[in-house]
Amino acid sequence: xxxxxGRILTSPGxxxxxxxxxMDAQEHRGADSTGFAIYGLPRDEGYVLRGMGFDKSAMSAxxxxxxxxxxxxxxxxxxxxxxxxxxxxxxCFRMEIRDPKDLVAWVxxxxxxxxxxxxxxxxxxxxxxxxxxxxxxxAEKHKVRDxxxxxxxxxxxxxxxxxxxxxxxHPFWARPFSxxxxxxxxxxxxxxxxxxxxxxxxxxxxxxxxxELIAVWVSDQIKAGMTVQQALTKSVSSIDGVFTFxxxxxxxIGFAKDRFAMKPLVVIDQNGDLAAATxxxxxxxxxxxxxxxxxxxxxxxxxxxxxxxxxxxx
Amino acid sequence: xxxxxxxxxxxxxxEINEExxxxxxxxxxxxxxxxxxxxxxxxxxxxxxxxxxxGSVGYFxxxxxxxxxxxxxxxxxxxxxxxxxKGMITVExxxxxxxxxxxxxxxxxxxxxxxxxxxxAMKGGNIVVEGKIGYQSGFMAHSGKxxxxxxxxxxxxxxxxxxxxxxxxxxxxxxxxxxxxxxTAEEVAEVDAILEPLGLVDSSRNWRKMISGQRLWYFExxxxxxxxxx
Numbered sequence: 001x002x003x004x005x006g007r008i009l010t011s012p013g014x015x016x017x018x019x020x021x022x023m024d025a026q027e028h029r030g031a032d033s034t035g036f037a038i039y040g041l042p043r044d045e046g047y048v049l050r051g052m053g054f055d056k057s058a059m060s061a062x063x064x065x066x067x068x069x070x071x072x073x074x075x076x077x078x079x080x081x082x083x084x085x086x087x088x089x090x091x092c093f094r095m096e097i098r099d100p101k102d103l104v105a106w107v108x109x110x111x112x113x114x115x116x117x118x119x120x121x122x123x124x125x126x127x128x129x130x131x132x133x134x135x136x137x138x139a140e141k142h143k144v145r146d147x148x149x150x151x152x153x154x155x156x157x158x159x160x161x162x163x164x165x166x167x168x169x170h171p172f173w174a175r176p177f178s179x180x181x182x183x184x185x186x187x188x189x190x191x192x193x194x195x196x197x198x199x200x201x202x203x204x205x206x207x208x209x210x211x212e213l214i215a216v217w218v219s220d221q222i223k224a225g226m227t228v229q230q231a232l233t234k235s236v237s238s239i240d241g242v243f244t245f246x247x248x249x250x251x252x253i254g255f256a257k258d259r260f261a262m263k264p265l266v267v268i269d270q271n272g273d274l275a276a277a278t279x280x281x282x283x284x285x286x287x288x289x290x291x292x293x294x295x296x297x298x299x300x301x302x303x304x305x306x307x308x309x310x311x312x313x314x
Numbered sequence: 315x316x317x318x319x320x321x322x323x324x325x326x327x328x329e330i331n332e333e334x335x336x337x338x339x340x341x342x343x344x345x346x347x348x349x350x351x352x353x354x355x356x357x358x359x360x361x362x363x364x365x366x367x368x369g370s371v372g373y374f375x376x377x378x379x380x381x382x383x384x385x386x387x388x389x390x391x392x393x394x395x396x397x398x399x400k401g402m403i404t405v406e407x408x409x410x411x412x413x414x415x416x417x418x419x420x421x422x423x424x425x426x427x428x429x430x431x432x433x434x435a436m437k438g439g440n441i442v443v444e445g446k447i448g449y450q451s452g453f454m455a456h457s458g459k460x461x462x463x464x465x466x467x468x469x470x471x472x473x474x475x476x477x478x479x480x481x482x483x484x485x486x487x488x489x490x491x492x493x494x495x496x497x498t499a500e501e502v503a504e505v506d507a508i509l510e511p512l513g514l515v516d517s518s519r520n521w522r523k524m525i526s527g528q529r530l531w532y533f534e535x536x537x538x539x540x541x542x543x544x
Contacts, residue, residue, distance in 0.1 A: 279373075279391070280391055283351075284351050284370075295408060297430055298430060299430065
């Protein structure tokens with residue numbers, strides 16, 4: 001049992017604050033870890049990286065190695081990085097980098113030291129913030145409430161199939177596709193089969209978490225020529241298990257539910273001002289007054305909510 | 315009868331339910347306000363209480379009810395009235411998955427649609443839905459009746475035991491092991507007797523009555539002495 005949430009604003013605003021509220025209301029569904037994927041104001045060049053280092057005592061040397069790999073790919077830091085540390089062994093960072101010559105090749109090389117430093121999101125607009133602990137704790141540590149953007153995702157995790165580690169928290173970035181993030185409630189039962197198939201195509205997974213797989217699976221279908229909607233529809237018949245997932249891109253949020261209708265999804269959509277969550281009591285944090293609620297309770301449901309002009313709306 | 319008004323908001327559910335129970339003991343009519351779709355409201359209520367929820371409620375509202383009358387003015391979340399034994403629950407709007415799961419008595423009346431698996435594993439009582447019942451409703455219902463006036467979704471009445479699913483309107487698809495039978499006049503009269511206090515009798519309805527085909531039963535239930543030897 002996990003809790004997931006999505007939020008779309010009609011214009012850029014405090015989407016971080018809203019996602020913290022959505023996840024705080026669902027903390028009982030999983031307090032092992034909490035995470036947020038926030039789509040800020042897009043940039044024309046350069047990427048924002050969010051990541052994690054696993055050994056605070058080796059931080060300086062590990063970041064130097066990370067920087068050297070960036071240099072090898074014609075990139076560099078654009079400004080001072082922001083580092084968040086605590087009493088724990090790991091540390092989190094935010095940095096902005098110039099465009100590498102080949103993003104996919106750079107991610108592949110940077111992942112060679114992923115046991116020391118792990119990139120958790122890379123995008124023109126996407127930033128993934130995740131850590132162990134409940135919504136309020138993670139939000140305070142990483143100043144999530146202050147984050148401005150157009151839309152985003154949230155996740156409260158009850159670890160069932162993999163470890164309680166900060167990097168096993170959700171959301172997951174669809175490595176190496178920039179600006180794609182996913183949150184998922186459920187279990188994928190053909191995980192190893194699907195993972196081997198994608199690994200044979202060259203994709204790399206840094207965790208044994210099934211949600212990481214869905215993000216890459218959907219992105220791979222889109223890369224092969226499918227529309228987002230077609231990929232979501234295909235996921236329902238191709239991925240085995242019980243699930244509700246939301247996948248976000250710069251232009252919107254898509255969702256899919258399994259064939260057996262085992263996991264909930266509740267939405268309030270007021271002309272594009274939209275909140276989606278596992279539980280209705282969470283979306284009531286955003287829309288406390290009585291209003292129409294859409295319960296996506298049925299099986300095999302998919303759809304897309306577009307940002308801004310709503311052109312993607314299903 | 316005096317009235318007690320109980321505020322929900324962000325307060326602890328245990329505290330709210332204790333206040334509801336206290337008001338029940340005094341015999342007050344109870345209004346629960348600012349419900350915000352919170353879970354577990356009005357669980358384990360005693361016989362004879364009368365409670366109105368002014369707004370939407372979350373999961374398990376009215377669960378384990380032993381005879382109270384609950385009125386929910388908007389929507390209900392999952393597992394409405396789960397395990398209830400007696401009493402009446404009315405929902406003005408939509409009710410989520412597993413309405414009346416494992417209930418053993420009483421009546422649940424939903425004026426809108428329901429989510430999937432309405433009446434899953436129910437062991438008695440009646441569920442009346444004015445709208446459409448969701449995917450796989452009636453799944454493994456042991457006893458009791460699910461009566462849907464606005465049709466049914468896919469896999470309707472899947473794997474029934476001795477429960478009955480009555481549907482007026484379209485059924486998207488039938489579940490495994492369904493036997494669709496023509497109801498007798500006496501059986502229709504029994505259903506009308508359930509609908510009559512709700513003001514829902516309509517003699518022009520074309521009913522589909524679904525019962526188990528008994529092809530999934532792995533024991534001879536009609537010979538208890540035989541299966542008790544297993």
